[in-house]
Amino acid sequence: MPVPLAPYPTPPAPFAPPTPNAGAQSQLVCSGCRNLLMYPAGAPSVCCAVCSTVTTVPAPGTEMAQLVCGGCHTLLMYIRGATSVQCSCCHTVNLAMEGNQVAHVNCGNCRRLLRYQYGASSVKCAVCSFVTSVGASPGTDQKPSN
Secondary structure, X not given: OOOOOOOOOOOOOOOOOOOOOOOOEEEEEOOOOOOEEEEEOOXXXXXXXXOOOEEEOOOOOOOEEEEEOOOXXXXXXXXXXXXXXXXXXXXXXXXXXXXXXXXXEEOOOOOOEEEEEOOOOEEEOOOOOOEEEOOOOOOOEOOOOO
């Protein structure tokens, strides 16, 4: 009995490098539940699959910045240049300061590094509530940080 012959395998398709931005994805934080959302590049808004909140996508080229909420310590993202940011978790309004508007000093009680608005006369520690005077005391950083 003759054995049937298998056809020759088809040659593989030639390699085609992916085109730029084809299927590109970006990510942002949901304004409702704070989950990280991935979305196709160019989308104007994203609907969260967890909480159904629609989050607007910032315009391309928009510079983003981050800060930690003073109320609940959640990492917040915001558009650079904003003067304040309201936390969607605890609703605390946080002052958004650029690097050249802040200075640092160690707490006079617990020695934690504190960040405060440049030019302030004192700063209250969020951990131990001690009020540290900002002056020419040793160990302080009186210059704005960059």
